[in-house]
Amino acid sequence: MTLPLSRKSSFGVTDSFAPLTSRLSTAPSRTARPTTTATSIASQDIVCAISESRGVSSTVGLAFVNLTTAEAVLCQICDSQTYVKTITKIGVFEPTEILFMNTAKDSKLYYIIKENICDPTFTFQDRRYWSDKAGHEYVDRLAFPEDIESIKVTLGGNYFAACCFAAVLKYVELELNRIFASHSLRIRFEPSQGSMTVDLSTIVSLELIQNLQNAKSKDSLFGLLNETLTPMGARLLRANILQPSTEQSKLLARYDAVEDLSTKEEMFISVRKALKGFVDADKVLTALILVPTKRTFQYVEQSVNNVIMLKTYVSSIKSVYKALATAQSNLLLTIRELCAPAGHRSIEQLIDDTLNEHVTYQTKPLDLRNQRIYCVRAGVNSFLDVARQTYKEANMDAAELVSQLSESHNIGLDLKYDNARQYYISISTAELESLPEIFINVYRKKNHVECQTLDLVKLNQKITDAHNEVINMSDRTVKELIQNVCSEISGLFRVSEAIALLDILAAFAQVATCQDYIRPDLTDALAIKSGRHPIREKIHDNKFIPNDAYATQQTRFQIITGCNMSGKSTYIRSLALMTVMAQIGCFIPAEYASFPIFRQLFARVSTADDLEANVSTFAAEMREMAFILRNIEPRSMVIIDELGRGTSTTDGLAIAIAIAEALIESNALVWFVTHFHDLAVILAERPGVVNLHLAADISVDSSKMTMLYKVAEGPVENRFYGLALAKLVDLPPNILTVAQGVSGRLAQIAQCQQSKTKALIIVRKRKLILSLREQLLQARNGSLDGEVLRRWLKKLQNEFILRMASIDEGVTVLSDTDDEDENENEGMISQNESEIVASSPPDSSHEAEVGDGDEDEGYMQRQGESEMVEDSSSDLEYGRQDEDGDESGGETEVSQPSPSLGETPMVEISSDNGSDGELGA
Numbered sequence: 001m002t003l004p005l006s007r008k009s010s011f012g013v014t015d016s017f018a019p020l021t022s023r024l025s026t027a028p029s030r031t032a033r034p035t036t037t038a039t040s041i042a043s044q045d046i047v048c049a050i051s052e053s054r055g056v057s058s059t060v061g062l063a064f065v066n067l068t069t070a071e072a073v074l075c076q077i078c079d080s081q082t083y084v085k086t087i088t089k090i091g092v093f094e095p096t097e098i099l100f101m102n103t104a105k106d107s108k109l110y111y112i113i114k115e116n117i118c119d120p121t122f123t124f125q126d127r128r129y130w131s132d133k134a135g136h137e138y139v140d141r142l143a144f145p146e147d148i149e150s151i152k153v154t155l156g157g158n159y160f161a162a163c164c165f166a167a168v169l170k171y172v173e174l175e176l177n178r179i180f181a182s183h184s185l186r187i188r189f190e191p192s193q194g195s196m197t198v199d200l201s202t203i204v205s206l207e208l209i210q211n212l213q214n215a216k217s218k219d220s221l222f223g224l225l226n227e228t229l230t231p232m233g234a235r236l237l238r239a240n241i242l243q244p245s246t247e248q249s250k251l252l253a254r255y256d257a258v259e260d261l262s263t264k265e266e267m268f269i270s271v272r273k274a275l276k277g278f279v280d281a282d283k284v285l286t287a288l289i290l291v292p293t294k295r296t297f298q299y300v301e302q303s304v305n306n307v308i309m310l311k312t313y314v315s316s317i318k319s320v321y322k323a324l325a326t327a328q329s330n331l332l333l334t335i336r337e338l339c340a341p342a343g344h345r346s347i348e349q350l351i352d353d354t355l356n357e358h359v360t361y362q363t364k365p366l367d368l369r370n371q372r373i374y375c376v377r378a379g380v381n382s383f384l385d386v387a388r389q390t391y392k393e394a395n396m397d398a399a400e401l402v403s404q405l406s407e408s409h410n411i412g413l414d415l416k417y418d419n420a421r422q423y424y425i426s427i428s429t430a431e432l433e434s435l436p437e438i439f440i441n442v443y444r445k446k447n448h449v450e451c452q453t454l455d456l457v458k459l460n461q462k463i464t465d466a467h468n469e470v471i472n473m474s475d476r477t478v479k480e481l482i483q484n485v486c487s488e489i490s491g492l493f494r495v496s497e498a499i500a501l502l503d504i505l506a507a508f509a510q511v512a513t514c515q516d517y518i519r520p521d522l523t524d525a526l527a528i529k530s531g532r533h534p535i536r537e538k539i540h541d542n543k544f545i546p547n548d549a550y551a552t553q554q555t556r557f558q559i560i561t562g563c564n565m566s567g568k569s570t571y572i573r574s575l576a577l578m579t580v581m582a583q584i585g586c587f588i589p590a591e592y593a594s595f596p597i598f599r600q601l602f603a604r605v606s607t608a609d610d611l612e613a614n615v616s617t618f619a620a621e622m623r624e625m626a627f628i629l630r631n632i633e634p635r636s637m638v639i640i641d642e643l644g645r646g647t648s649t650t651d652g653l654a655i656a657i658a659i660a661e662a663l664i665e666s667n668a669l670v671w672f673v674t675h676f677h678d679l680a681v682i683l684a685e686r687p688g689v690v691n692l693h694l695a696a697d698i699s700v701d702s703s704k705m706t707m708l709y710k711v712a713e714g715p716v717e718n719r720f721y722g723l724a725l726a727k728l729v730d731l732p733p734n735i736l737t738v739a740q741g742v743s744g745r746l747a748q749i750a751q752c753q754q755s756k757t758k759a760l761i762i763v764r765k766r767k768l769i770l771s772l773r774e775q776l777l778q779a780r781n782g783s784l785d786g787e788v789l790r791r792w793l794k795k796l797q798n799e800f801i802l803r804m805a806s807i808d809e810g811v812t813v814l815s816d817t818d819d820e821d822e823n824e825n826e827g828m829i830s831q832n833e834s835e836i837v838a839s840s841p842p843d844s845s846h847e848a849e850v851g852d853g854d855e856d857e858g859y860m861q862r863q864g865e866s867e868m869v870e871d872s873s874s875d876l877e878y879g880r881q882d883e884d885g886d887e888s889g890g891e892t893e894v895s896q897p898s899p900s901l902g903e904t905p906m907v908e909i910s911s912d913n914g915s916d917g918e919l920g921a
Contacts, residue, residue: 044066044067044068044069044096044235045066045067045068045096046064046065046066046067046068046093046094046095046096046097047064047065047067047095047096047097047098047099047168047171047172048062048063048064048065048090048093048095048097048098048099048120048168049062049063049098049099049100049125049130049164049165049167049168049171050062050086050098050099050100050109050113050164051100051101051104051130051160051163051164051167052104052107052109052160053160058078058079058080058081058083058109059076059077059078059079059160060076060077060079060083060085060086060109060160061074061075061076061158061159061160061161061162061163061164062074062075062076062077062086062089062090062161062164063075063161063164063165063167063168064093064095064168065168065169065172067172067176067178067286067290068282068283068286069186069235069282069283069286070180070184070185070186070282070285070286070289070290070493071185071186071187071188071282072165072168072169072185072186072187072188073093073188073189073190074155074158074161074162074164074165074187074188074189074190075089075161075189075190075191075192076158076159076160076161076192077089077192078192080630080631081108082112082627082630082631083109083112083113084197084199084627084630084631085192085197086109086113087112087113087116087117087199087200088197088198088199088200090113090117091116091117091199091200091203091242092239092242092243094119094120095120096119096120096121097120097121097122097123098113098117098120098121098122098123099123099124099125099164099167099168099171100122100123100124100125101124101125101126101127101130102124102125102126102127103127104124105124110122116200123171125167125171129166129167129170129171130163130164130166130167131163131166132155132159132162132163132166133166134166134170135155135161135162135163135164135165135166136152136155136162137166138165138166138169139151139152139155139165139187140152141182141183142169142180142182142183142184142185142187143183143185143187144183144184144185144186144187144490144493145183145490146490147187147490151187151188151189154189155189158189161189165187177292177293177294178290178291178292178293179290179291179293180289180290180291181288181289181290181291181483181486182486183486183487183490184288184289184486184489184490185289186490186493193246194245194246194247195243195244195245195246196243196244196245196246196580196583196598196599196600196601197599197600197601197631198242198243198244198580198600198601199602199627201603201624201627202601202602202603203242205603205604205605206221206573206576206577206580206603206605207219207220207221207535208220208221208222208241208242208580209221209222209238209241209242210222211223219535219538219539220535221241221534221535221577221580221581222237222238222241224511224534224535224538225237225241225504225507225508225511225581225586226507227506227507227510227511228503228504228506228507229272229275229276229278229503229506229507230275230278230280230281230499230500230503231280231282231283232278232280232281232282232496232497232499232500232503233275233499233500233501233502233503233504233507234503235282235500236500236501236503236504237504237507240504240584240585241580241584244579244580244583244584244601245583245584245585246583246597246598246599248522248597250585251522251582251583251585251597252522253329253330253331253585254331254505254508254584254585255519255520255585255587256329256330256331257329257331257332257505257585258505258508258509258512258519258585258586258587259329259519260327260328260329260332261332261505261506261509262509262512262513262587264326266326267323267324267325267326267327268506268509268510268513270322270323271320271323271324271502271506272506272510273319273323274316274319274320274322274323275320275499275502275503275506277312277316277319278313278316278499279309279312279313279316279361281313281492281495281496281499282493282496284306284309284310284313285310285489285492285493285496287302287303287306288303288306288307288310288482288485288486288489289486289489297468297471297472300471300472300475300478301372301471303475303478303479303482304372304375304471304474304478305361305368305372306482307351307354307355307375307478307481307482308355308359308360308361308371308372308375309361310351310485311351311355311359311360311361312360312361313492314344314347314348314351314492315348317339317341317344317495317499318339318341320335320336320339320499320502321336321339321340321341324336324339324502331501331505332502332505334498335498335499335501335502338494338495338498339495339498339499343491343495344488344491344492344495346488347485347488347491347492350481350484350485351481351485353377354376354377354380354477354478354480354481355375355376355377355481356374356375356376356377356378359371359374359375365417365418365419366417369467372467372470372471372474373388373391373467373470374388375474375478376474376477376478380477381473381477383473384470384473384474387466387469387470387473388466388470390462390466390469391463391466391467391470394459394462394463394466395463397459397462398415398423398456398459398460398463399415401453401455401456401459402414402415402425402456405425405438405453409436409438411427411431411432412427412428412431413425413426413427414426414427416450421441421452421460422460422463422464423452423456423459423460423463424441424450424451424452424456425439425450425451425452425453425456426448426449426450427448427449427450427451428447428448429447429448429449430447432449435449435451438453438454439451439452439453440452440453440454440457441457504585505585508585508586508587511586511587512586512587515534515537515538515589516589517586517587517588517589517590518587518588518590518591518592518593519587519588520582520587520588520590520593520594520595521593521594521595522582522594522595522596522597523594523595523596524552524596525550525551525552525594525596526549526550526551526552526575526579526594526595526596526669527549527550527551527592527593527594528547528548528549528550528575528578528588528590528592528593528594529548529590529591529592529593530546530547530548530590530591530592531546531547531548531549531574531575531578531588531589531590531593532544532546532574532589532590533570533571533573533574533577533589534574534577534578534581534589535577536570536574537589545567545708545709545710546590546591547571547574547709547710547711548711549575549711551669552774553667553688553774554687554688554770554771554774555688555690556664556667556668556669556670556688557660557663557664557670557672557683557686557688557689557690558670558671558672558689558690558691558692559660559672559674559679559680559683559689559690559691559692559715560572560671560672560673560674560692560693560694560711561673561674561675561677561680561691561692561693561694561715561716562693562694562695562696562716563696563716563722563725564722564725565707566694566695566696566707566708566709567694567707567709568641568673568694569605569641569673571671571694571711572605572639572640572641572671572673573603573605573639575637575639575671576601576603576637576639578590578593578595579595579598579601579637580601582595583595583597583598596635596669597635598635598636598637598669599633599635599636600631600632600633600635600636600637600668601636601637602628602631602632602636602637602638602639603638603639604621604624604625604628604638604639604640604641604643605639605640605641617645617646618644618646618647619646621643621644621646622655625640625643625659629659629662629663629666632663632666632668633666633668634666634667634668635668636666636668636669637668637669638663638668638669638670638671639670639671639673640663640670640671640672640673641673642673642674642675643655643656643659643672643674644656644674644676645675649676652676653676653678653679656674656676656679657679657682657683660672660679660683661683664683664686664688664689677715677716680715681715684715685763685764685767686763687766687767687770691713691714691715692711692712692713692714693711693712693714693715693716693717694707694708694709694710694711694712694716695708695710695712695716695717696708723736723739723740723743726739761807761808764807765804765807768800768803768804768807772796772800775796776796779792779793779796
């Protein structure tokens, strides 16, 4: 977050508050974010105004004015009672100051924002400044002429956004003493739709912008993708990562552009070369249109610098236009059209008529001062030419003075310059025995001495006077040029936005080419073949092991088990990061990838205590899960890592099951990592639930454990991974012996509970029927017809009959053995009731599920019959083994008959845009 501006305002009391998040972060303490353009927007000065409606429904108006880039963003959000969307929007822009009405000091909105947003200063403003009429007047006066009508129409139905716009501009004018030139402010209205909601805790825990261990490290998603070459591009990339798009047309256009750039090497190299020549166009244009209420010499001097940078910016646009000559994608062609010379020829002509042809922006102080002196063309003002001559002669006198001193004292002298001292002399200590008394203002450094003489100080003053006279005489000409440019500045701002977009597209192409990324498809299913964690892959290079993933409504809740360090967290994080990459228009680290468009992303993956907020791991987990459950919807993606491990095993399992049930009902796509193996068993028969695991290979004598880092079907086998790991770290033998004995006893108790009920069979039948329904939908939407389709349907029918028959046979067998099993186990159950409930083994049920009583059957009917979830058709199907080892699957386009029972095929995936890939079962 940016540091708050130290502003004391006559509008009201300003104060800063310590952070206390609503959804508490459980991440380790970390250092402050570095204030560089590459990693944050901390160098930007953003003021935000907020107001809300009265009554139960929370309508919140927001207006952000960026004083660094001359941009105003207006929003009006229909929010929940917890103001989730409002907090997310503020977190994206990171304002340095937030304005409220003075009547909102005790409002719930104010306290929630104060609790969640860490750094800004809060200022209270009089109610009279919050006027929608004044907001419309500001639009008339400041918006680009071509945008005025559309903005006013939009604001007509967004009263609170208009009020906030008026308040923030009045504050800038009265308290910050800045005004915008007429028709020079970029104003845009951002609807609440159109972008994925990523809350602040998810941003931190997934390391989207900043690495948790090292704030300066590039090991974050932003650091990975930030191959941008312009400050505008870096800012746009950051905004895109925090607000991924949900507009399919926009994403497809970006995919086309990245593909165009990555497949045309010559054009790609030309574009990257052209982008290197750009200054920070947004800051330059903003400096031209932001006029202080009082003109000072420093402002006049900076104005000359600004027009020099403007000339550099305008001259750089041509190279982009030429570099995109062979572009074919619509987005690149649009960018090229915006950069066409005809669009800014009039501004270029104004600059050429006023400024010296050879003047360019320089970074060294002396070079920049010389550029300011000769900025305006000769002959425009005769007095200006005389002042320049005086400046030139004074500089020559300084050089001659140093030359004379060097000869008279027989010492090698170098003439140097900086902004503080102006000209000074540098003498190497190797040539200096004793410093003559003529030298004053002496500074001794390691290898040299810096000093001046009285004559040099006088010449510095003469040069300064001549410089100031030139600047003052240039002011009138420069001011007239700026006024003429401001009348057409909207086109330059649009070019700047186009350059920023081109920059991130070229950055995506650079990363895709170097890292072997592929273009994703947008479908109704998440399907990834050999996906890789984008950040870990870069760190570990060739050692990273890729994994597959597949999720639709029929496989929407995926339980992932495995031992510690097996790669579970890395796997689910990689899915979330690849989803963000796909929804900002970037290519993906995989062999094939397709994604649905998600509207929300939630991650509960942090595990440390929040000591600053005095909150334990478990309390933080529950608070975060409460936040997710309140805001989840069907188009959400959720990743959860080891929920409930911060409390007792019994309580943790119970809460994990309850939360899992709610997440299944939400119809969102959820990846649920857990060490509660019983959870995988209990929920295994629920429609939409899939069990996966990451296994480890343990040697026969448990002397070696090898992590496979590969996702496989089914829950992890109970091979006592914890005991094996404990043995490897040399725990005392007596402790290991006791632990193994207890583990064996618990396993025996679990084995006694391996019985099934008829209700469980009903659930399996219904799950099989849902799977059949999904395959038929895939066939209906596919391209098979005629004899091929008939054969495929016949084979599918035979498979279904065989599987249904096998389930019925299971019922008969169970009916004969249930009574016997119950009698054998009754004593064991009574004796070890608590252990059984807390640790349900594979193929077992809770105590309430044992037997054929009405209560048991009712429970299972609730679990089975009433839990059928309506499934939407998807474009992809992924073969998945059920508990009997059979394979059920179908695809949009099937090139061969469906595999028979027991086979594990490769499923060919085809999508509408022609990209093909394969997914291993």
